[in-house]
Structures are given as C-alpha cells and as structure tokens.
Amino acid sequence: MKKTIALLPGDGIGKEVVDVTVDILKAIAEHFHHQFQFNYGLIGGDAIDQKGTPLPEETIAICKDSDAIILGAVGGPKWDQNPMELRPERGLLALRKELDLFANLRPIKTFESLLDSSPLKKEYVNGVDFVIVRELTGGLYFGKPSERIVHEGEDAVVDTLLYKRYEIERILVSAFEIASKRRKHVTSVDKANVLESSRVWREVAEEVAARYPDVTLEHMLVDNAAMQLIRSPKQFDVIVTENMFGDILSDEASMITGSLGLLSSASLSSSGLHLFEPVHGSAPDIAGKNIANPIATILSAAMMLRQSFGLEEEAKAIEKAVDNVLNAGNRTADLAEDGKAVSTKQIGEEIKNAL
C-alpha cells in the first residue's frame, strides 16, 4: 500500500514525539511492505516564527494532498502574549475548521500494567474501556459574536454557542456508529436543564437513536457526567458531547488511565481526510530534554493505520508492541519512579524492537 502522510510536529515536545512515531511507521512500512511518504508542514508557534501565521496556506495544501495527518502539539509561553490571531492554538482550531474535522475520538482504556499509576483506586479503573466522541468544529469555539461589547450601557463581553442542527446530527451518528461496533451504549452529555442548544441536542439524539434500535441511549447532565467519570467510569461505553464539554471531560477522563502521555485521538472528517494527535499538549517545560512520553502519538499513528488505511493488522502490531514494552516495565518520566525512567528515544527503540 502506498500512502502519503502529512506530519505537523508543531511546538514543544511535538517534534520529539513525532520523530519517534515516524521511526515506528517506517519500521511498519518495511515489515509489511508498504510505502509511506512523509510530508512535513508547519503549524502553531513554529509557523508563526517562520511564516508569520499559525496555519500557513502551504500547510493546508500539504494536508489536502495527503491521505492522513499526524500532529504533535501546539503552543508555548513564547506566544502566550500574542494577539489571538497570532497564537499557536489558532492554527490547530483553524485546521480543524478548514478540514471539517468534526468528530474527535478519544479512547480511554486502562493498561493492565499501569493500573497503579492512576490517582483513582484500582477497583475503580480496572477494566475501564470507553470512547469520548467530542464535537470539534462547532459550539463556543467558533460561534460569532465573540467580542467585547457595550451591553445595557456597560462594558461587557460575549461568546456564542452556536450549532446547526446537521452538525449535532452528524456527531451523534458518529457516536451511534461507533457504539454499534462496541458495547452498544451511548451516553449523550448535555446541560438540557439550562441550555437551549442542549435541548435541541437531546431531541436530535432521540431521533438518531430511533435509527439504531440495538444501541441504548442515555442522557446525562454535564455536571453529573463530570462526577460519574470518577465515581464509576466503567459504566461508559461511548460518551458523545459538544465541543467545550468534550474538552473538559476528556482531560478529566485522562486521569483514569494515570497519564495524559498515553492517550491518543483521532479527528475525523466526512471527506475521509483525518487527523491523528496525542491528547497531551506541547509541554514546554520538558521540551527538548528527550524525556517526553511518545506513546500517545505512537498509538495515534496506530489509530491512523486502522481508521484511515484499513490496516488492522499493522495497527494491532503497534498496540501489541506498546503493551509488551509497558509490561516489561519500561516507563518514561511521567510514569516512572525517580531515577528509573527511560528516554523518549529509548522507549521508541524498545517499541520498534517489539514490533
């Protein structure tokens, strides 16, 4: 199989974790006789520094010419004081919108070998296995107006939570599709006792549910969901929710597994061009030190092989290798006891060898 992969390392540890991931993809290509071509693009702070914009046109073109995209991370203190349009995050948000990457999938699954790393007790997290399906191109993130105004004669500021009905429908369809291949349970999270958008969300969820008679639908208020994720995370199979709620709940849920350094994600579009990235950020404090955990990005690449290229066996090979390397006790600094950590490159080598 011949595929073109756009690589957007971005800022901070983004470069390090993407480098290691590319090594592994090359090993996969060799072993399974595929041809992967890698095209690098600039995004985030790096792009601001080199091109004066967080998402250069070239980068969009590189993505559109590719079969899938792997992103590292964006952001850092260097650009924190920049005006909004010149901040690294804008690059990522604009790319999501530009490529219509509306469905962000974040699997939360505990690793047998890392059960002790969670702040939660073992009996709460053992066997947790769910997916958060976050809407990624609507809601408060993109609604207009988003500006300072004078309201009733006073200084004020407004943001707008806007959804078109079809945007709500397609993300719910994604969630039901995923659930129908899993344990057939969808938890739709909203705030229907306060927000009109949530009431529409709930209606649409009911409509979509009617088309999937073998999948059960449960509605849960977002405040309760934030509690239930800690109280009994095993109850969930597929959680579907709007953009901002999904941002908050998925970072919270990451704590179940013990480290953000393990969590992969896929952002899917209807065009078939999808983006894969670790859930963690650019971690400027540890950037360039060869200590970041590359596993989240490596597992994102496995998601890419499965989801974008249909390479199930290859995806499994990576996941298996990661499991074996963790079972053998290899830990990067985020998970290791003092003085026992292996480096970014070392754990990458171990995983490559375990393939």
Next chain:
Amino acid sequence: MKKTIALLPGDGIGKEVVDVTVDILKAIAEHFHHQFQFNYGLIGGDAIDQKGTPLPEETIAICKDSDAIILGAVGGPKWDQNPMELRPERGLLALRKELDLFANLRPIKTFESLLDSSPLKKEYVNGVDFVIVRELTGGLYFGKPSERIVHEGEDAVVDTLLYKRYEIERILVSAFEIASKRRKHVTSVDKANVLESSRVWREVAEEVAARYPDVTLEHMLVDNAAMQLIRSPKQFDVIVTENMFGDILSDEASMITGSLGLLSSASLSSSGLHLFEPVHGSAPDIAGKNIANPIATILSAAMMLRQSFGLEEEAKAIEKAVDNVLNAGNRTADLAEDGKAVSTKQIGEEIKNAL
C-alpha cells in the same frame, strides 16, 4: 439574637433534609438563647403543582422578608417533560437572579473519618481543603439569545455566554477576599485560548490581583483544571470561575470527598441576603425513604450561622457535632457498607445529641 430564616424545602429529598436541619437549628437556638423564626416557601416542582409556577411571588416576598434562606433541592422526573418555563430548575435559577446571588461558595474539605470513601487514593485526598467560588448569575445560564434560529439558511440553535465587566470583577473580588483569609492562593479558571470572555476574565483577574499583593494569582485552563482536580487536589486554596465551568468542576470536585451528601454551599449577594443549600440534588430515587444524607444541608446551615449571622461559635458547634458523629462511625446509606446504614432522622438525632 432574633433572626428570620426562609425555608424552601423544594422537591424529592429536599423536605427530609431540611426537616432534620430545622431540628438542629432549633436545638442551637435553645442552647445559645437565640430566636429563629422559620418561614416556609414553595419552590420547584412543588410550587409548579400548587401554584402553577416554579417560583411564586410569595416565595420571593418570604425570602426578601428574611435574614437568610435555606433551600433543599429542586427537580424530579415528574416535571422533566414540562416546557422550560415550567421546570423546577427555573425556580432556582430565577431566585438566584432575582436576589442577585452572584457568588456561589463550595468548600471541598475531606473528612478524616471518610478518607476511604473517595474513589481517589487516600494519599491524594488526605488534607484537601479548598473552596470553589463559582459565578452564579451570568454566563451561558442567562445570556440572550438562547433560542432556535435559522443561520445561513439552516436550522440552528444558539446560546449566549455574556458577562458584564463588573460581574467578572465582583466575583474575583469575592475570591480574593476569601483567599486573603485562607492560604492566599487564587486559581482563576478560564479558557482564554479560545473564549474572548475568558480573556476579559484574565485581564480583570490581573487587575484585582494587583489590589491584593499578599495573594498569589494563578491562571489555569478549564481542561487542565478538570485534570488537576484529580491529579493533585491539594494544590488548590481558592478556585474562582465562571458559572458553567463552576457547575462542572464543583460536581467533579465533590468526588474527592467521597460523597455529594456532605457538601454544603453558600450563594452570596451584595445585599446581605444569602442562600444556603446542599450541593446535591433532589435525588428522586431515594426520596421519602428516610435514607438521604442530611449532612450537606446541616453544614449549609452552619455556613449560614457564620456568614449571615456572625455566629461563629454556633457554626463551630454544628461542625464539631457532625465530625463527632462521623468519627463514631454513623453513616447514612450513601456512605455505609450494606446493612449498616442509619436513617436520615437517626443521624439528625445523633448530631443534635452531640451538640
């Protein structure tokens, strides 16, 4: 001291927990030679059934004629299909707005005797002691438009996150005031990398911080905050945030202590008329069974004695009694092992006796 207290039991377990709390307040009045007069008002589903509206004018009048308000809880499946204006929550939201109860304080403090009840490991929760200061009368909860619209020719829905600058300022002032009497650390939670309202929030936070040179201010993104609450809850002293973020984070934080049945809250206005209520809801599934945990409401009454009436000794007496009763091993069903639970009334009696 002579005080008038408005009692709004509301729905579900609201009545049971308020009943027990009134018993305890009567015991306090007797013991410390105060006169508390109790005036009952209708709110929520109960008010809908009896008066056709979730917040009757009489109830507002009763509140305004009182020195403080104790609320039980509102809501239940009976009214879930009602149109928005006839839902129980509307009564609570309208009361918050009507009385300008803008500062919702939710203390999160672990009980020595209940450390094992948390889903989190003991070493994570032992010694946790912080307050969430949630803005309660602005943001997405009250912004207009909040309605179905046609947008770019398509069915859509919009909600509005609106803040006047002074609303942001006064909640931050509340937080800094509280922090200056505690460990002098404020964590201001926002989503400044996405929302314009958060950027104004951050600016105002900096302005207010400049007036409190002995209090340190830290900004934290809401997704990170959702994670940090689980990862290292001890880092927090005072968390201040907008309405919706506060709703989500405070329910999440309740899991640190192990049960929502223990968490009290105060909603403060600038007029001096404050409302006190448990953080938990009306729990329709266990209503009328005499098994609800009344401690959250009892501790809310203690907050009232301290905050509204300046009765520090009396507040401490209640808190001490609750501690003793928990230390002696008394547990309601939410915290007990099977078959070992005491009833709502029993634990109320125990606390009264321990005064």
